[in-house]
Amino acid sequence: MRSSPAPQTAPVDLEPSAGPVIVVGMGVTGCAVASALTARGHQVLMADDRPHDAASRASGAGFAAAEIHDSTDVDLLEPLVRGAAAVVPSPGVPPRHPSYTLAAAAGVPIVSELDLAAQWDARPLAAITGTNGKTTVTVLVERILNRSGISAVGAGNTDIALVDAIDSDVSTFVVEASSFRLHRARRFAPAVAAWLNLAPDHLDWHAGLGDYAASKARIWAAQGPDDIAVIPFGDADIEPWTKGIRSRHVTFATPQHLHASCDVRFERGVLVAHDEDIVATAELPRQRPHDLSNAAAATAIALAMGARADAIATELRAFDGLPHRLAHAGRIGDVSFHDDSKATAPHATVAAIRGFSDAILIAGGRNKGLDLHELAGVAPHLRGVVAIGESAPQVVACFSQPGCEGIELARADSMSAAVEIAYAMAQPFGDVVLSPGCASFDWYSSYRERGERFISAVSALAAGLGLRASPREGR
Numbered sequence: 222m223r224s225s226p227a228p229q230t231a232p233v234d235l236e237p238s239a240g241p242v243i244v245v246g247m248g249v250t251g252c253a254v255a256s257a258l259t260a261r262g263h264q265v266l267m268a269d270d271r272p273h274d275a276a277s278r279a280s281g282a283g284f285a286a287a288e289i290h291d292s293t294d295v296d297l298l299e300p301l302v303r304g305a306a307a308v309v310p311s312p313g314v315p316p317r318h319p320s321y322t323l324a325a326a327a328g329v330p331i332v333s334e335l336d337l338a339a340q341w342d343a344r345p346l347a348a349i350t351g352t353n354g355k356t357t358v359t360v361l362v363e364r365i366l367n368r369s370g371i372s373a374v375g376a377g378n379t380d381i382a383l384v385d386a387i388d389s390d391v392s393t394f395v396v397e398a399s400s401f402r403l404h405r406a407r408r409f410a411p412a413v414a415a416w417l418n419l420a421p422d423h424l425d426w427h428a429g430l431g432d433y434a435a436s437k438a439r440i441w442a443a444q445g446p447d448d449i450a451v452i453p454f455g456d457a458d459i460e461p462w463t464k465g466i467r468s469r470h471v472t473f474a475t476p477q478h479l480h481a482s483c484d485v486r487f488e489r490g491v492l493v494a495h496d497e498d499i500v501a502t503a504e505l506p507r508q509r510p511h512d513l514s515n516a517a518a519a520t521a522i523a524l525a526m527g528a529r530a531d532a533i534a535t536e537l538r539a540f541d542g543l544p545h546r547l548a549h550a551g552r553i554g555d556v557s558f559h560d561d562s563k564a565t566a567p568h569a570t571v572a573a574i575r576g577f578s579d580a581i582l583i584a585g586g587r588n589k590g591l592d593l594h595e596l597a598g599v600a601p602h603l604r605g606v607v608a609i610g611e612s613a614p615q616v617v618a619c620f621s622q623p624g625c626e627g628i629e630l631a632r633a634d635s636m637s638a639a640v641e642i643a644y645a646m647a648q649p650f651g652d653v654v655l656s657p658g659c660a661s662f663d664w665y666s667s668y669r670e671r672g673e674r675f676i677s678a679v680s681a682l683a684a685g686l687g688l689r690a691s692p693r694e695g696r
Contacts, residue, residue, distance in 0.1 A: 232408035232443075233330040234340060237262035239306035242332075244268070245292050245320040246311025247275035253382035254309050254334050255279070261341070266301055268292035268320070295319050299327075307332045312378075312401035315426045334384055335402055335409040342387040346394040347526050348377075350403060350437045351417025353569045354515045357543055358417060359397040361519035361536060366393065368532040369523070377402060393526065400436040401426065410443035413525040414468070415451035417518055418475070419458040420568030424590035434462060444468035449525045451518065454483035471525060473517040476510035476572070485521040487513060492537070494520050500534040506541040509576040516540075545672035547573050547656075551679045553688055555650030558640075558679045562655055562672030567595040570658035574599040580652040581643040583633075585609040585616045586659030586671075594619050596658055605629035605646035607639045611663040636664070636671070640678040 235242065241264040244255045255265045268290040269275035275289050292298055302308060302323040307330045310320055324331050349358050359375050366373040376386035377397035386394050396411065400423060403409070416437055427433040441450045441463075448468040453459055455478040463470070472483035479487045485494045492499040492513075499520060502508060520533050542548055543563075550560040564570045566589065574582060584596065585608045593615045600620065606628055608616035613632050620628050629646055633639035643653040661671040683689055 232336060232340075233307060233332050235263070235307055235332060235337065237264070240264070241266050241301075241305050243301055243305045243308045243320070244311070245308060245318070246270075246314045247279050247289060248311050248313065249380065250334055250382045250384075251309075251311040252278055253385045254311070254337065257337065257341075257384040258309075266290065266305070268298065268301070292318070292320060295323070299323050302329055303327045305329055309334065309337065310405070312399060313426075316404070316428070331405050333402065333405040333407075333409070334382060335396070335398065335406045338383040338387050339408040339410065341384070344387075344391075344393055345412035345526070346396055347413040347415070347522050348396040348398045348409075348411035348440055349415045349417065349518075349522065350398045350400070350440045351415075352420040352422045352566065353572060354417045354511065354518070355397045355399070356563075357515050357546060358415070358519045358522070359395050360543060361515070361540060362522050362526070363395045364540075365519065365523040365528045365533050365536045366395065366526055368536055369528040371527055398440055400433055403439040404436040406439050406443070408443060409439075410445065410448065411440065413449045413451060413522050414440045414444060415473075415518055415522050416440055416453070416459055416462075417515075418453060418456065420566065421591050422566040422568065422589065426589075434458070438462040441466040441468060451521045451525065453514075453518075454478050454481050454486075471521050473521040474514055476514045479510060479513055479517075485517045485524075487517070492516060492520060494524055494530070494533075497530060499530055500537050504534075504538050506538070509547075511572045512542075545668055547576075547654075548672075550655075550672075550676045551683070553644065553679070553683045553686065556644055556647045557652050558675075559652060559654045559656075560672045560675050562657065562661070562668045562675060564656040564658060565589065565660050565668060566591055567593055567658040570596060570656040571599050573656045574602050574654060577602050577652050577654060579604040580654050581605040581607065581646045583607045583609060583639045583643055583653065583655045583675075584658050585612045586657045586661055587663040588612045588615065588659050591658075593658060594622070596620070597622060597625055600625045600628060603628050604651065605631070605643070607643045607646070608632045609634075609636070609639050609657070609664075610659065612659050616658075636674045637678045637681060640675065640682050644682060 243266045245268045247269045258265050272289040272291050308324045363375040372391040373393045374391050375395045376383040378399050450468040453475045454472040473485040490502050545562040547561045550558040561573045606620045631642045655675045661668045665671040
């Protein structure tokens with residue numbers, strides 16, 4: 222098992238006079254960090270595992286003339302790190318990267334982007350982490366706050382890094398905080414911090430499930446007694462990580478405990494928060510258990526940030542999900558297609574498929590070091606499985622074990638072929654669900670591209686059959 226270098230335990234103040242700062246990984250966040258540091262008078266050295274590819278990205282951030290060092294060249298990187306005031310790795314740079322080990326050996330602090338933003342800006346913010354649902358809850362909270370008259374902008378695992386967002390003239394921020402971003406956070410102290418759920422994920426990046434969970438738990442670590450921790454009720458995996466946190470607790474209903482006696486729950490067919498009725502369940506466009514839990518979490522967070530109950534009700538009534546998150550992708554005859562490309566771990570696929578019966582699942586891609594056999598738990602909900610991508614053999618093996626009898630299995634070497642095979646399996650009527658349980662990077666640049674290719678394949682299949690796919694509808 223890999224181990225991460227022991228992190229510094231105290232937050233670090235970065236001042237321009239302390240020396241150069243090395244930014245490793247020139248993606249969206251890395252470029253934003255380099256720009257923000259430069260604007261505040263810091264000398265910035267940039268490094269990337271693919272310096273030539275990174276040059277074009279850096280030029281968009283105003284660094285066209287600057288040198289980007291090869292961060293895979295340890296002999297080059299070591300003296301740069303030794304002479305630096307700090308190293309700021311981008312979120313995707315894993316702890317086994319040389320920048321981490323060299324910094325630890327030289328006693329140079331590693332600083333997270335979240336901590337830089339916290340050093341530079343004191344406005345209150347809400348932060349959301351979890352294996353699934355982060356983006357949905359972040360978007361909901363941002364919309365609710367703005368409808369309540371509290372100007373807010375979303376940041377983090379979005380197109381906007383938090384160090385960029387703090388230049389906005391708003392009252393607060395809603396931060397989607399991945400385990401990568403939280404891993405080195407020491408100063409980051411959200412006024413309201415929510416951990417939605419926990420399941421194995423990103424074990425190709427983290428040293429193990431414990432390291433993954435410990436990173437997520439950092440969302441509460443720097444909070445004080447006036448802050449609020451939003452906690453899933455009855456979640457045995459997260460409960461141990463709540464020990465010792467100093468903030469006040471607010472609990473919300475989970476998919477397994479929607480009607481439990483917690484602060485934000487469902488009772489009498491109504492979403493209830495702190496004993497106040499918010500909205501009737503029947504008025505919500507999305508009513509699967511995980512959708513309701515997301516609504517409860519967003520309500521708990523938004524109320525803690527000062528939102529109005531009527532604004533919550535209005536936004537929840539209007540919210541029909543986000544692209545590639547179990548979105549309806551069209552219908553051909555009596556076969557409906559659903560795009561859940563964002564499901565990049567087995568846990569997310571299981572949550573999606575439990576809402577169907579006799580569905581055809583398209584699954585596979587690049588495994589993130591996870592056990593795909595968890596997918597077999599939804600066998601009773603499936604009529605067929607089409608395996609795709611690098612992990613296709615694992616997907617087939619998963620559904621070839623006892624308990625999966627009667628499920629038709631096939632493999633496809635393209636998304637178009639997968640859609641055609643799944644459509645044939647679904648006849649005369651049924652649901653086809655793209656919910657891969659794996660990352661997209663074997664065939665595509667992102668889950669978004671994978672989802673768009675799926676949607677295009679549905680339209681192309683309809684055209685080839687002399688039909689027209691009916692408009693996409695929400696579920």
